[in-house]
Amino acid sequence: MDDEISGSFRRTSSRTRKVASKMVAALASSDNRTQAALARLEALESDNAGPEVIELNDDDDASLDEDDSVHVQKRQSKNTKRRTRQAKALESAKKAPRTFLELLQEANLESLPPHVPSYLRAGVGPPSSTSRRHFCTVCGFTANYTCVRCGVRFCSGRCQNIHNDTRCLKFVA
Amino acid sequence: MSFDDSFPPFLESIKSLLEGKLFFVTKEREQGRGSGKWREMPNVVVLDNGGGLCKAGIGGDNNPTAVVPNCLGRPSASKKWLVADQLQACEDLTSATLRRPFDRGYLINPDLQKEVWDRVFRSLLHVDPTASSLLLVEPLFNLPSIQRSTDEIVFEDFGFRSLYVADSPSLVHLYEASHRPDGLLSKAQCSLVVDSGFSFTHAAPVLQNFTINYAVKRFDLGGKALTNYLKELVSYRSINVMDETFLIDDVKEKLCFVSLNVSRDLQIARRRGKDNLFRCTYVLPDGVTHMKGFVKDLDEAQRYLTLPDETLPQPVEKKEDGHPEFSEKPEERKRIDLTKTEFTLTNERFLVPEMIFHPADLGMNQAGLAECIVRAVNSCHPHLHPVLYESIILTGGSTLFPGFAKRLEKELRPLVPDNYQVKITTQEDPILGVWRGGSLLASSPDFEEMCVTKSEYEELGSIRCRRRFFH
Ligand SMILES: [Zn+2]
Ligand SMILES: [Zn+2]
Numbered sequence: 001m002d003d004e005i006s007g008s009f010r011r012t013s014s015r016t017r018k019v020a021s022k023m024v025a026a027l028a029s030s031d032n033r034t035q036a037a038l039a040r041l042e043a044l045e046s047d048n049a050g051p052e053v054i055e056l057n058d059d060d061d062a063s064l065d066e067d068d069s070v071h072v073q074k075r076q077s078k079n080t081k082r083r084t085r086q087a088k089a090l091e092s093a094k095k096a097p098r099t100f101l102e103l104l105q106e107a108n109l110e111s112l113p114p115h116v117p118s119y120l121r122a123g124v125g126p127p128s129s130t131s132r133r134h135f136c137t138v139c140g141f142t143a144n145y146t147c148v149r150c151g152v153r154f155c156s157g158r159c160q161n162i163h164n165d166t167r168c169l170k171f172v173a
Numbered sequence: 174m175s176f177d178d179s180f181p182p183f184l185e186s187i188k189s190l191l192e193g194k195l196f197f198v199t200k201e202r203e204q205g206r207g208s209g210k211w212r213e214m215p216n217v218v219v220l221d222n223g224g225g226l227c228k229a230g231i232g233g234d235n236n237p238t239a240v241v242p243n244c245l246g247r248p249s250a251s252k253k254w255l256v257a258d259q260l261q262a263c264e265d266l267t268s269a270t271l272r273r274p275f276d277r278g279y280l281i282n283p284d285l286q287k288e289v290w291d292r293v294f295r296s297l298l299h300v301d302p303t304a305s306s307l308l309l310v311e312p313l314f315n316l317p318s319i320q321r322s323t324d325e326i327v328f329e330d331f332g333f334r335s336l337y338v339a340d341s342p343s344l345v346h347l348y349e350a351s352h353r354p355d356g357l358l359s360k361a362q363c364s365l366v367v368d369s370g371f372s373f374t375h376a377a378p379v380l381q382n383f384t385i386n387y388a389v390k391r392f393d394l395g396g397k398a399l400t401n402y403l404k405e406l407v408s409y410r411s412i413n414v415m416d417e418t419f420l421i422d423d424v425k426e427k428l429c430f431v432s433l434n435v436s437r438d439l440q441i442a443r444r445r446g447k448d449n450l451f452r453c454t455y456v457l458p459d460g461v462t463h464m465k466g467f468v469k470d471l472d473e474a475q476r477y478l479t480l481p482d483e484t485l486p487q488p489v490e491k492k493e494d495g496h497p498e499f500s501e502k503p504e505e506r507k508r509i510d511l512t513k514t515e516f517t518l519t520n521e522r523f524l525v526p527e528m529i530f531h532p533a534d535l536g537m538n539q540a541g542l543a544e545c546i547v548r549a550v551n552s553c554h555p556h557l558h559p560v561l562y563e564s565i566i567l568t569g570g571s572t573l574f575p576g577f578a579k580r581l582e583k584e585l586r587p588l589v590p591d592n593y594q595v596k597i598t599t600q601e602d603p604i605l606g607v608w609r610g611g612s613l614l615a616s617s618p619d620f621e622e623m624c625v626t627k628s629e630y631e632e633l634g635s636i637r638c639r640r641r642f643f644h
Contacts, residue, residue, distance in 0.1 A: 089284035117386035119314040140520035
């Protein structure tokens, strides 16, 4: 199943910023391993995928404003201007999370004639061989077994136990 | 958008550049520095604006003035956001929150980018943008909307006098061709540039200093995903480092390498004690005596280099299901975890860079590096195929892993017709190579003529100006 995951541009854009929560949700639903695998790929392209996400969902604006007002008092006006602009930049980064995939959709590259080089056309495409090597998530060696609950791979009874005890349905131990 | 067949005027200048006139110009500039003469020639700021690192300096120089993270970060113990070089200077970046202007290799947040550039131009380069030109290196296939917002930052926010936009493969080719004037690369005027960057890897054929856009192939894996993958493995196996981007970047850079024989190396990695040539230990920062992590025993970490390339050394027979990593009882393991000040790595060291060669192992439905190269070459005219395979240049931070070029050759050889040679060279400095090419171009005699000026931008707008750059 997870062999059929498509390239980046078929993933939906709104996901990127909520990877961890999505991942937890996806992992919790045993019939949705493809979603879990997708979320994991998303996580590989995000920054500080763990607590940062929680912090993003929290209302963090207050602390930024506070930060600014402290600086208004303490710093010279030139510096203050800088801080305010910086706060604005960070705020916009948070409030309007324009992801590349959103911009890509807007660009509507599919409508270009096929001979025109574009981001989409440059994608390398699927590998010629579909064989996928699986490595044990516990120890890294060749893994022949799949966890029925979360779809993660392991190589032996010993690693399965470690997986079940500490990792299954958790992204990190 | 279509490729214009007419020869652009600046090809001439590149030709003269390759013939060595450039070095004269560079010299002249250096001599002119500090005297009145310098003033007549405005600065060209050369900016290789990567998703991970921002490389910036003055055209004509040998090296960039600033190589800084292209991001803002806030240390966990602080409320203050640090920009670019301030992050490098920061002592404790444990669990720092990061904000990057780039997503998937493209500039998506102009406001954050302005912050980084402001810091770079004013505090690090000490240039006045309104008195300077800008040579900006942009990712291939940049979207028109992103180009528009980039032009806005360049001309409206910073007020640069003029702008030239280049892509990395053509600059890498330019640099290599000018440094090896007798090589095949220069004579045939073509090469295949492999740029493994922060969020993606491109295989790009270059002909007569132009990237052959219709033949470029990309897969979506670069240094960022590798670092995140290593975080995942270490977090699964020893200690939670999911938020430690800077720390794991360091681990990756110091300890990862490309295996020349994965199944053999997996076997070696299960051995116990001294027979395990891959085992090494990384010490975590303790926040008291050392603020940065480090490799515990460098000699131990280097032992894998004694391995022969191909043959399996006499296997030391161990119990088939022996799991040296988990020989302790589970309770013991947990107790150790709680007081962990270091972690060991074995097969992670090569399983991480392995993904560049087989993204399918991660569940990505994309071909790996060797096939990516073959598909790029096959998209070119057959006459070019033998020359391209013989002029492969590696650039970008992810090509720095020991064993990278050797492994690539091993994977590529069976895919290339027997009568063609495969020759792969890594740039002298794969992180700075693009910038250095840009520095060369910026010091060519008619660089200014190639640029779009601020008034042209104001008159014609972004889209019409961009047509001049041929991509
Ligand atoms: Zn295992
Ligand atoms: Zn499981």
